[in-house]
Amino acid sequence: MSEKASIGVTGLAVMGRNLARNLARHGYRVAVHNRTPQRTRDLVERFGSEGEFVPAYSAESFVAALSRPRQIVVMVKAGAATDAVIDEFAELLEPGDVLVDAGNAHFADTRRREAALRERGLHFVGTGVSGGEEGALHGPSIMPGGSEESYRTLGPLLEDIAAKVDGTPCCAHIGPDGSGHFVKMVHNGIEYSDMQLIAESFDLLRGALGYEPAQIAEVFRTWNTGRLDSYLIEITSEVLAHTDAETGRPFVDVIADQAEQKGTGRWTVQTGLDLGIPISGIAEATFARSLSGHTALRAAAADLAGPPRTPLSGSAAQRFADDVEQALYASKVVAYAQGFDQIRAAGQEYGWNIDLGSVAAIWRGGCIIRAKFLDDIRAAFAADPAQPTLLTSGEFRKALEAAQDSWRSVVATAVRLGIPTPGLSTALAYYDGVRAPRLPAALVQAQRDYFGAHTYRRVDREGTFHTEWAEPTRPESRVDQP
Known part of the structure; x- marks a missing residue:
């Protein structure tokens, strides 16, 4: 072969195929390979005119088609399938070569794989890719982890094919080992929360005002011209305006109200618990999807008592x-603040030193949660990278202050009418929790000491204490010195 390929893609389902096409469209010579040879043939036959593809029908010929250092993008199902592909290619690669896992892998698996391949002199780059099949083809948001050395050769190529905002690529080196997949996981967790908040807003406009989906579509279109300008608000207006061809009914009314999930939201919540970071908005959104799927439970509870709904009208x-x-805006700020808190905590836990402003910048285009206000988040972290929470950042602080009466009125109205708003309500509860001068956790700690001798700290002196609750006089003793 006279000319080697710049990069290879193995795993040619929709995402892998579109990523390979994106690379070829940008002038790269792309080796393509799939466990099922017919997929490789189909890609070349259908899209060969888009650029230079080098079809390979075995792992050996695929590796042989690549220039050094070899760069292979793996786009297969997360889990055992990814491990199998890595094991197969690791035997054929040489020190300095790069394996890129661009699937939705769990970051802990990525850390394990990166460490094992590093021992063999290979670079393993866990890379978050967001934007769905359209993003993979036209420009996704790309979140690569791995070594700085691997990014020096791989980075320019990824930046080339990524989405661009104001000429800036939506791609940046996140940090070592599993950091890229971690950031992508949190992106998906925020996505869960964002979608839930939007869905609740729809439900409120329908349940409290009696608006039809087409009317609500117009409301969302108006919102999308302002500070809520985002991909998710945009597509929501399109969905709500759509009519089912068969029945003539609003399309949203013919879809079963059972939201599915692929696991990244659950991973985000589990990791938040492990890190001790309260990401209550993401948790409630994940649980809301779970509740929607419990149809038997919901059917059994359908006749439980609830308040009557009298829709508001006119100026009200x-x-x-x-x-x-x-x-909605205030609750979105809370959701994103929680997500960035989780990324910061993970960076401290795993030694990643993640630039939060850079993360916000690469989420401005290509990905599912791309939104106008991510530029405000980028600017906030650029101004003060060490700020404890976005909630106290100047512009967001002002917006949350301005939203107070409306936010509380909406949650109160939802409760009065019996409209479930777990996302909006928990966002407000979190906001009130972080600003509270004193929380009832003091009572919880006293209870824990009473039944389990778990000890407590005092506000008036240093040390850890325990009270002998069984004694009539309940003496207090210091358990250890500070």
Whole structure:
């Protein structure tokens, strides 16, 4: 072969195929390989005119088609399938070669794989890719981890094919080992929360105002021209305006109300618990999807008592719609703040030193949660990388202050009408929790000491203490010195 390929893609389902096409469209010579040879043939036959593809029908010929250092993108199902592909190719590669896992792997698996391949002199780059099949083809948001050395050769190529915002690629080196997949996981967790908040806003406009989906679509279109400008708000307006061809009914009304999930939201919540970071918005969104799938439970509880719903009308309806916009924006700020808190905590735990402003910047385009206000988040972290939370950042602080009455009114109205708003409500509860001068956790700690001798700390002196609750006089003793 006279000319080697710059990069290879193995795993040619929709995402892998579109990523290979994106690379070829940008002028790269791309080796393509799939466990099922027919997929390789199909790609070349259908899309060969888009660029230079080098089809390979065995692992050996695929590796042989690549220039050194070899760069192979793996796009297969997470888990055992990824391990099998890595094991197969690791035997054929040489020190300095790069394996890129661009699937939705768990970051702990990525850390394990990176350490094992590093021992063999190979670079393993766990890379988050967001944007779905369209993003993979036209420009995704790309979140690569791995070594700085691997990014020096791989980075320019990834930046070339990534989405661009104001000429800046939505791709940046996140940090070592599993950091890229961790950031992608949190992206998906925020996505869960964002989608839930939007869905609750829809439910409120329908349940409290009696608006039809087409009317709500217009409300969302209006919101999308302002600070809520985002991909998810945009597609929501399109979905709500869509009519089912068979029945003539609003399309949203013919879809079963059972939301599915692929696991990244659950991973985000589990990891938040492991790190001790309260990501309550993401947790509630994940649980809301779970509840939607328990159809038997919901059917059994359908006749439980609840309040009557009398829709608002006239000027009151318009005021409430405006209030929902305020509540939605404020709750989104909380969700994103929690996500960035989790990324910061993981960086400290695993020694990743992640630039939060850079993460916000690469989420501005290509990915599912791309939104106008991510530029505000980028600017906030650029101004003060060490700020404890986005909630106290200047512009967000002002927005949350302005949203107070509306946010509380919306949650109160939802409770009064029996409209479930776990996302909006927990966002407000989190906000009130972090700003509270004193939380009832003191009582919880006293209870823990009473039944389990778990000890407590005092506000008036240093040390750890325990009270002998069984004694009539309940003496207190210092357990250890500070």
